[in-house]
Amino acid sequence: MTSVNAQTTLQAPAQGRSTGFGWFAVLFLIAAQVTAIVISPPDRDMGDLQKIMYVHFPVALNTFTCFFVVLLFSVRFLWQRREQDDLLAASAAEVGTIMTGLTLALGMLWGRPAWGVWWVWDPRLTSTLVLFLIFAGYLALREFVEDPERRGVWSAAVGILGALNVPIVYMSVRWWRTLHQVQSSPSTVDPSYVIGIRLNLTAVLLLTIFLIWRRYEAALTERAAEHVLQTAALGGANA
Amino acid sequence: MNPSEADLAIDARMLARRFGARWVLRGVSLALRSGEAAGLVGDNGSGKSTLLRLLCTLIRPNAGSATIFGADVVKSADRVRELVGFLSPVPGVYDDLTARENVRFAATMLGRPAAQADAALERVGLVHVASERVRGFSSGMLRRLSLARLLVQAPRLILLDEPYNNFDAQGIELVNAVIRETVARGGSALVVVHDVGLAAPVVARWFGLRDGKIEPLAGAPTRGVAPAGAFASSGAVH
């Protein structure tokens, strides 16, 4: 097991290694939108409103990617105490919070014309709101704790319990709203819709990876700068 | 494990610790043998308390390592806690419990019989107030109470942070007796003091801590006066 002592030097990431990947993700996303908006036909019932699903569903699904990354690296941080894992988990939590927020916003944009109200206590929308609040708490905790080690341990614990709670929240809210829709699944709809959804799923996944990566690089650069100051303060005693 | 390593009560190597951006310890190396009592002196903010708290596993080092009788303070913290007793300047007792309840609680947590708690209370001279609630005790009585906790534990290494504060002559002698007994049974003591004279009868070796680094001192520092070069306050106090 690596002790905390092993983390004394942190390297700043090479400048903009993620940039190329980012451009690819953005171009892919644009291409996916072209397919979704231009090529696939409007929905029989919902018309062009249906197009929002091409973004809403992939974004909602990729929030789980973020929370999975949080879980994975929080566990590894508690185990090995590498500062990088804490920063990566935090980056994923930040991106995940934004993605849940986006899911809620898109859901409301869809709900207003479709149901006539901005908000319905739909099980999936409600669960997403709860998850948003759980991870807003995670980010608030990081703000309120200054010591990096304590911040790392505490947010790892909060991240692990929060991620564990994701399926539990979904299940309990679903039971609570027994009148639920069938999960939208690509296999029950028009083939051109399926292609649009799949392309968008891939595009949003790439974008998610890029955002987490970029945020992680920024956090790493910040911490590496602090480490340089540390080494200077130690006067090389730490070599 | 290397037996000669385990012989060392404290083996600290290049310990460093920071709080926020401030480095309180900047590479402290210190060795203390079994059966040895040492004193630690230094200005305010020189890192004395931080060093003791590192050695008793209350905080982790940012760099460097330390072992207590061969047990690593980070990797075998659990073992270290069995070997080390720490007397903090803060009493750390519960106001709404009586003196006896406080020490008996400590005994249970340490896995010691209750009789040992009562014996310790007698030793520190608090029997007459044993069933009084601690709220309202004088600071000297509170120190005696935390000393009783240390007596119940009877650890191999004692780390004392300003143990003489708030003590009368009798209390000072009590602290020194505890140090002597620990050393006599092959244990060790590291004592942080301001007034060097108080610990002089029991302490054989002195360390100076300045600016987060150890400065070994030749012999005992003279009472209240800075030995040459050891604590010349060159604006190092924060």
Add this chain to the structure above:
Amino acid sequence: MAFRDEWARARAVAWKDLTTERRSKAGFNSVAALAVTILVLFGFALGPDTEAARAAAPGALWLSALFAGVLAFNRSYQVELDGGALEPLLLYPGARRSLFAGKLMANFVFVALLMAIVIVVSLVLFHVAVPAAWPMLLLVVLFGTIGLVTLGTFYAAMASRSRAREVLLPLLLFPMLVPVLLAAMQATKAILDGDIMHEAGAWISLLVAFDLIFLIATFFTFDYVIEA
């Protein structure tokens, strides 16, 4: 460390917490008074309509217990922080789990007593008859309280030692408690309505499952959290 020792240590911590709490009676009494006040305010919000009050009773009951109980969780660590007692507590050898178990037991007793008061008061205020299946209601209270206390005690270990602890604890705790509260409220509602749909049992099993998951997860992570 052997289980027997750990159990002795957990019991000692629970005894210590409950004794200090009992001797400074102000703590429990004011928290209980607050819980009743919240119930009364719920009554005002719902208006004088008997039916509406009866329908809202399960929600009001659990929420007032939650809002008042939150104060107990931070207090439980405040006792340690005030006199610097957390340090000796952390320096005792053996697993920190037993500290958590002890605090958990003490907080359970505290919140269970609070629940007893809250239930009696809400039966009166919201015109709810004592249900035929009252033993089942006790089960709901038991498992709901365990869930509440487990997460509350765990998050307070962090929140009480951070800046802005008053805000941070509810902010972390309330969203995490949504599943437990939903299950507890729905089970209570079903029982008070005579459990015509036979759903109370399912909610209770769900509650037990949540309790187990959270108990295991918090026991595993507490060691890290308390020493950081």
